[in-house]
Amino acid sequence: MNDFTIEDVRRILRDVAGADERVDLDGDIAETSFADLGYDSLALLETTARLQRDLGIRLPDDAVLAVSTPGQLIDLVSLTRAGALS
Structure with a gap:
């Protein structure tokens, strides 16, 4: 199983929802809120749907909302890929 990295997040965010030209996704974004990055809840839902499809996992709805x-x-x-969440 390959690690899921910040580079994967960047790629999927750009593919699914595009990138706000005012936000540098190439910077240190790990602890920056999705809202500050210009991504709303719909973009996050689209991102998680893409992750589930691409990675063959099921992300718990309550965990996604958090x-x-x-x-x-x-x-x-x-955690999901390691089987720690169901």
Whole structure:
């Protein structure tokens, strides 16, 4: 199983929802809120749907709703892939 990284988050955010030209996704974004990055709840839902499809995982809805930063999303994906969440 490959690690899910911040580079994966950047790629998926750009693919799914585009990038706000005022936000530098190439910077240190792990602890920056999705709202500050210019991504709303719809963009996050589209992102998690894409992750579930691409990675073949099921992310718990309540856990997805609690995610507010790319770093938290990485942690959620890692825990899910390790079988720590159901």
